[in-house]
Amino acid sequence: MRPTTKDLAKEAGVSLATVDRVLNGRPGVRNKTVEAVNAAIEKIGFVRNLSAANLAKGKQYRFRFMLPAHGDQFLGELRARIDEANQGLGVEGMVLSHQEVSHSDPHLIAETLSQIGPDKVDGVALMAPESPQVRDAALRLKERGVHVVHLISGKQQAGDFDFVGIDNQSAGATAARLLGRFNCRKEGKVVVIAETMNARDSLERRKGFDMVLTRDYPHLSALPSLETYGDPRRTRDVIANVLRNNADVVGVYIMSSEAKPALDALAAESDPQSLIVVAHELTSRTRDALMSGEADALIAQNPGHLVRSAVRLLRAHCDNRSVVKSQEVIRIEILIKENLSV
Amino acid sequence: MRPTTKDLAKEAGVSLATVDRVLNGRPGVRNKTVEAVNAAIEKIGFVRNLSAANLAKGKQYRFRFMLPAHGDQFLGELRARIDEANQGLGVEGMVLSHQEVSHSDPHLIAETLSQIGPDKVDGVALMAPESPQVRDAALRLKERGVHVVHLISGKQQAGDFDFVGIDNQSAGATAARLLGRFNCRKEGKVVVIAETMNARDSLERRKGFDMVLTRDYPHLSALPSLETYGDPRRTRDVIANVLRNNADVVGVYIMSSEAKPALDALAAESDPQSLIVVAHELTSRTRDALMSGEADALIAQNPGHLVRSAVRLLRAHCDNRSVVKSQEVIRIEILIKENLSV
DNA sequence: ACATTTCTGAGGTACGTACCTCATTTTGAT
DNA sequence: ATCAAAATGAGGTACGTACCTCAGAAATGT
Numbered sequence: 001m002r003p004t005t006k007d008l009a010k011e012a013g014v015s016l017a018t019v020d021r022v023l024n025g026r027p028g029v030r031n032k033t034v035e036a037v038n039a040a041i042e043k044i045g046f047v048r049n050l051s052a053a054n055l056a057k058g059k060q061y062r063f064r065f066m067l068p069a070h071g072d073q074f075l076g077e078l079r080a081r082i083d084e085a086n087q088g089l090g091v092e093g094m095v096l097s098h099q100e101v102s103h104s105d106p107h108l109i110a111e112t113l114s115q116i117g118p119d120k121v122d123g124v125a126l127m128a129p130e131s132p133q134v135r136d137a138a139l140r141l142k143e144r145g146v147h148v149v150h151l152i153s154g155k156q157q158a159g160d161f162d163f164v165g166i167d168n169q170s171a172g173a174t175a176a177r178l179l180g181r182f183n184c185r186k187e188g189k190v191v192v193i194a195e196t197m198n199a200r201d202s203l204e205r206r207k208g209f210d211m212v213l214t215r216d217y218p219h220l221s222a223l224p225s226l227e228t229y230g231d232p233r234r235t236r237d238v239i240a241n242v243l244r245n246n247a248d249v250v251g252v253y254i255m256s257s258e259a260k261p262a263l264d265a266l267a268a269e270s271d272p273q274s275l276i277v278v279a280h281e282l283t284s285r286t287r288d289a290l291m292s293g294e295a296d297a298l299i300a301q302n303p304g305h306l307v308r309s310a311v312r313l314l315r316a317h318c319d320n321r322s323v324v325k326s327q328e329v330i331r332i333e334i335l336i337k338e339n340l341s342v
Numbered sequence: 343m344r345p346t347t348k349d350l351a352k353e354a355g356v357s358l359a360t361v362d363r364v365l366n367g368r369p370g371v372r373n374k375t376v377e378a379v380n381a382a383i384e385k386i387g388f389v390r391n392l393s394a395a396n397l398a399k400g401k402q403y404r405f406r407f408m409l410p411a412h413g414d415q416f417l418g419e420l421r422a423r424i425d426e427a428n429q430g431l432g433v434e435g436m437v438l439s440h441q442e443v444s445h446s447d448p449h450l451i452a453e454t455l456s457q458i459g460p461d462k463v464d465g466v467a468l469m470a471p472e473s474p475q476v477r478d479a480a481l482r483l484k485e486r487g488v489h490v491v492h493l494i495s496g497k498q499q500a501g502d503f504d505f506v507g508i509d510n511q512s513a514g515a516t517a518a519r520l521l522g523r524f525n526c527r528k529e530g531k532v533v534v535i536a537e538t539m540n541a542r543d544s545l546e547r548r549k550g551f552d553m554v555l556t557r558d559y560p561h562l563s564a565l566p567s568l569e570t571y572g573d574p575r576r577t578r579d580v581i582a583n584v585l586r587n588n589a590d591v592v593g594v595y596i597m598s599s600e601a602k603p604a605l606d607a608l609a610a611e612s613d614p615q616s617l618i619v620v621a622h623e624l625t626s627r628t629r630d631a632l633m634s635g636e637a638d639a640l641i642a643q644n645p646g647h648l649v650r651s652a653v654r655l656l657r658a659h660c661d662n663r664s665v666v667k668s669q670e671v672i673r674i675e676i677l678i679k680e681n682l683s684v
Numbered sequence: 685a686c687a688t689t690t691c692t693g694a695g696g697t698a699c700g701t702a703c704c705t706c707a708t709t710t711t712g713a714t
Numbered sequence: 715a716t717c718a719a720a721a722t723g724a725g726g727t728a729c730g731t732a733c734c735t736c737a738g739a740a741a742t743g744t
Contacts, residue, residue, distance in 0.1 A: 030419050049397070050393070050434070051392070051394070051396040051397045051434070051435070052393070052397050053394040054393040055391070055393045055397055066548075071530065084666065084669075090665070092392070092393070093393070118438075165684070167683065170680055170683060171681070172682060173679040173680040174678065174681040176680075177678055177679070177680045178678075181523065181524050181638075182439055182523050183527035208680075218463070221494055256545060296523075299681075302673075304669060307424065322427065324430065327426075327646060331644075331681070331682055332679075332680075332681035332683055333673065333675060333676075333681075334676035334678070334681060335676075336516065336520075336676070337519070338515040338516040338517055338518075338519045338550075338554065338674075339516040339641075339673070339674035339675075339676060341508070341509065341512060341671055341673055341674055
C-alpha cells in the first residue's frame with residue numbers, strides 16, 4: 001500500500017495537522033519543521049492520493065479554449081475534440097468550454113481576455129496570433145490568477161507560458177522535403193498559398209520551407225506566397241492567376257490550416273493530380289484530397305493530442321505540479337494515403 | 343454540481359442501498375427496479391465519481407506487459423515507456439510491470455501465461471507471435487479472470503481481445519509508397535529485410551508492401567525477403583550477398599522492429615546514402631540513420647501511445663467500461679529528418 | 685520571569701462511493 | 715390466507731485528503 005498522510009506524520013514525528021499545513025503550503029510552520037516533513041516525504045516516497053484530494057476539495061477545474069471566430073474544418077475538428085475531451089474529463093473534475101473571438105483585431109482579443117477572471121475560469125488555452133496587445137493581455141490574465149497556455153499559434157510569444165503545438169519552421173521544412181522528394185521532374189516552380197503572411201506562423205512555415213527548398217532542391221523555385229485572406233473567391237482568383245502566369249508549376253504548398261478553399265480552387269483551375277500538393281491538417285476535405293490524389297501528403301498536428309496536452313498542462317499549473325515534457329511534444333505528422341488509418 | 347448517488351436514489355424513488363446494488367451489479371433487485379434506476383441515471387445524467395469510487399475501493403490495478411526476451415533498442419524504448427507510465431499511473435492506483443519471455447517457443451509463452459492468475463495480476467498486455475498455443479493460453483487466462491489485450495503483434499489472432507498496435511499491412515504499404523516516390527530513378531530492385539518470415543506481422547507488412555509496389559511502381563521489383571533471425575553476423579552476410587548478386591538495388595525496406603543490425607550491415611556493405619532506405623521504429627540508431635542520411639524515412643508507432651493505450655483498455659475492461667475507440671487507434675507515423683522533433 | 689507571538693497537536697466534519705449487516709416490506713407460490 | 719423467499723430500506727464504517735477550530739506548547743522579545 002502507498003503511504004498515507006498518517007504514515008507521513010508518524011515518519012516526520014509531527015501531527016497530521018502539521019503535515020497538512022506543509023503539504024498545502026499553509027502558513028505558520030517553522031522552516032525546520034517543513035524540512036523535516038519534506039525529508040520524510042522523500043524517505044517514505046509519499047505521493048498525494050489525487051483521488052482522495054479531488055474528492056475532498058470537491059473542486060472543479062474550469063478551462064476555456066479561446067479560438068478564432070472564423071475558420072472552418074480544422075477548427076471544427078478542434079471543437080469536436082474539445083467536446084469529446086469534455087465528456088471524458090467531467091469524471092476527473094474538469095470542465096472545458098470554448099469561446100470564439102475574431103482574430104482580425106488584436107485589441108478585440110485583448111479586450112475579451114480582460115473580461116476573464118479567476119471567478120469564471122481557472123485556465124485558458126489561447127489560440128491567437130502574435131501581437132503586443134495579446135501578449136500583455138495574457139500576462140495580465142496570469143497576474144489575475146488565471147493560468148494560460150498558448151495553443152497552435154504564438155510559440156514565439158509564449159515566453160513564460162507553455163506552448164502546445166508544432167514547430168512551424170520544422171513543419172515548413174517537412175513540407176519542402178516531401179515536395180522535393182516527391183517531385184522527380186527536373187525543374188519548375190512551387191506555389192505557396194497562405195491565408196495571410198501577417199501571421200508569425202505563416203512566416204515560420206515559409207522560412208522552414210524555403211530553407212530546405214533552396215538548399216536541397218535548387219532546381220525548384222518557390223513563388224512569392226499567395227494570400228487568400230480566407231476568401232474562397234479570392235483564393236480561386238489568385239490561384240488561377242498564378243497558374244496562368246507560370247506554365248512550369250510542379251508543386252503547391254498550402255500553408256494555411258484551412259486547406260479547403262485552396263484545394264477547391266486547385267481542383268477547379270488545374271489538374272491537381274499532375275501537381276505535387278502538400279497541405280496542412282487532416283479534415284474531411286484534405287482526407288478526400290489524399291484519397292483522390294489531389295493531394296500527395298498532409299502535414300498534421302493531432303487535434304485530440306493538442307486538446308489533451310493543453311488540458312494536462314493547465315491542470316498541472318493549477319496543482320503547481322510539473323509534467324513530463326516529452327509526453328507533451330506535439331508531433332508533426334506526415335499523412336499519405338496509406339497511413340491514414342481509420 | 344454533478345448529481346450523486348443520493349440524488350439518484352431520490353430521483354429513482356429507491357434507497358441508497360438499492361442504487362448501490364444496481365450500480366455495482368449486485369443480485370437481489372427486481373428487473374423493474376433496475377430499469378427505474380437506469381431511467382433515473384439517464385434522466386439526471388448521473389455519472390459515477392471515479393475519484394470517490396477509487397478511494398472507496400482502495401483497489402490497485404496490476405497490469406503486466408509480456409514482452410519478448412530478445413530484442414534490443416525498440417524494446418528498450420518500450421520498457422522505458424512502461425516505467426515512465428508506471429510513475430504517473432501510481433497516482434491513479436495502477437501498477438505496471440513487465441516480464442520477458444523468449445519468443446522462440448510458443449509453448450514456453452503459453453506455459454508462462456498459464457502461471458499467471460488473478461491473484462497476481464488484473465490484466466496482461468501480451469506481445470507475442472501468433473500461434474495456437476498462445477491463443478489458447480490467452481483464452482484460458484481470460485477465463486481465469488485476467489483481462490488481456492494484444493500488443494503490437496497478433497492483430498489477427500486478437501479475436502475477442504482488443505488489439506493495440508498498427509495495421510501491419512498498411513505499414514508495409516506506406517513503406518512501399520515512400521520508397522516508390524522517393525526513388526526517381528527509372529528501375530531497379532528493392533531489398534526487403536525481415537527478422538523472420540514465420541511471423542504473421544512480417545507477412546502482413548510484406549503483403550502491403552508488395553501490393554503497392556507491384557501496382558504503382560512496376561519498374562521496381564522487390565527481392566525475396568531476407569531473414570536475419572536477429573543475428574548481426576548473419577544479417578551482414580545476407581546483405582553482403584544480396585548486394586553482390588544485384589547491381590541494380592535502389593532501395594531497402596527493413597521490416598523488423600529492430601533495425602540496428604540491418605542498418606549497421608548496410609553501412610558496412612554499401613553506401614546507404616545512395617540507396618532509398620525505409621526502416622521501422624524510432625530508436626537511437628534509426629534516429630541517427632535518419633539524421634545522417636543512411637535512412638530516408640521511418641515508419642513508427644509511438645511506444646508511449648502503445649503503453650498508455652494498452653493501459654486504458656485494460657483499465658476499461660476491469661471496470662467493465664467502454665472506451666472511445668477512435669482515441670485508441672495507434673497511428674502509423676512517418677518520420678523524416680525534418681519532423682523528428684525532440 | 686513575564687507576556688506575547690508563533691507553532692503545533694488533537695479532534696472533528698466533509699467529500700462520494702463501496703460494501704456490510706440487519707430489520708422490514710413485498711412478492712409469489714401454495 | 716399462509717409462509718418462505720425475494721426484494722428493499724436504514725444505517726453503519728471505510729477510503730485518504732482538505733480544511734476547520736481550539737487548546738496547549740514552544741519560541742521570542744522584554
